[in-house]
Amino acid sequence: MLADSLKTLLATNFAYYLKAQGFHWNVEGPDFGELHAFFQAIYEDAYSALDPTAEYIRYLGEYSPASLERFSELTKIAGQTKIPRARLMLEELHVNNDQMLDLLNRCFAEANNDNQQGIANFIAERLSAHGKYRWQLTSYLKVERA
């Protein structure tokens, strides 16, 4: 059901946003400035997607989850309680970003099946944004080109 998938998407996106912001706060090392800004761009973008996602759930006639407890039940992305070093942050976010892409693709297919073109359009934009992050994260991780 599309509304359930959107709830999962909302919770997962929240976890992704929180992790990116945590990395933004805690990143250290010689590339601090660059990564600090990069993580900021990611978490701001992820945050901007939370509200529309919740509103689309309401649009479909369901209530939106709105507690950390419920989010932790629904999310597909595990939180990070430790402070990884910079490269591990990038690697972790890369994996999580791929999880987001999988989830978005599933939601996109369901939205199209349900003939919800508005939602499909919103999800397509999110796919595009996460596709861009995938490219950027992959590029950061290519050490052999440095």
Next chain:
Amino acid sequence: MSNDIKNILERLAAVEGKLTPTSVKHGLNSQQREVPQLPALFKPKNIRALGSRTDPANPMDGYMVGERDQPRGNALEEAIAEIEEDMISKVKKDLTKYLDHLEKKGHVSNELKNKARDAIERGEVEEDDENPLPKTPGEFAAGAAGGALGYKLLSNPIVQKAMPIAGAVYSGYDAINRANAGDRVGSAIAAAGAVPALTYPSLAVQVARDKYKTGEFFPSDEKIKSTYARSVMEPPIPPANQRPTANTKQPWDHAPVKTYTMEDGTCLECYGDDQTGFEIRNGENVLPTRFPNIDHADMAVKIFQKRREANQNQDYLEER
């Protein structure tokens, strides 16, 4: 850019092209006359990323800017020297890699290497006055292989495999370099039988066979053997009928002398005794390095633990 300026630049380029390089006849010194001068508005022709005859990375090739400060021969020599240096470093790298591979494959420690290096550094290696050691690498190889030690080692199929692995190869190679540099200490190590295994295999084996047949042995090989070859040969190779098989259990195989539990629950065990030394095992895996006493093994495990802990800490820090 306006059309006027563009027009002026094009005309200037045309004039410049006519002036140089062929038209300028005056005001140049002899060196400048030798080579075509680069026009001020030079624009490389026929430069394409693919299929171009001109090197895109060096479009100015063939033109000289200003005066020549060095004869061309020097540049050529420099280029040749650079290529040689690259080749040498590549050979060195490959050799080191190969030796590392052999050592790892044979599970042989670096004991001999380190021992020989230490001995050389301390100047403890002495010459035999009555039987002066050879001075050229060829003599080392032949002399070493000519000894009973060399021949026996080389003719034994097991040792043939073990020899290059045993760290002797590295020492032998090092010895040749030292001998070439006039270091006689290196000759003693070469004489230990290390050299023929890698550097002069065919020559050494041939000479060894000839000398062995005629009973002509390298005079000081016993001394050298006792001094330097011990590490190479340990543990001693018993006759074929007494060789231990895979099923032969050493007394210390039964129970570990000491066990260490790592943070992740892995259990490392230390086996051995004071005669044979100690080794550390992780399940079926055995650390190739053997330790002369339990304290050294203990220290190695502690260092390993600390390093591992440090690595883990580097990767993930606690927020609390």
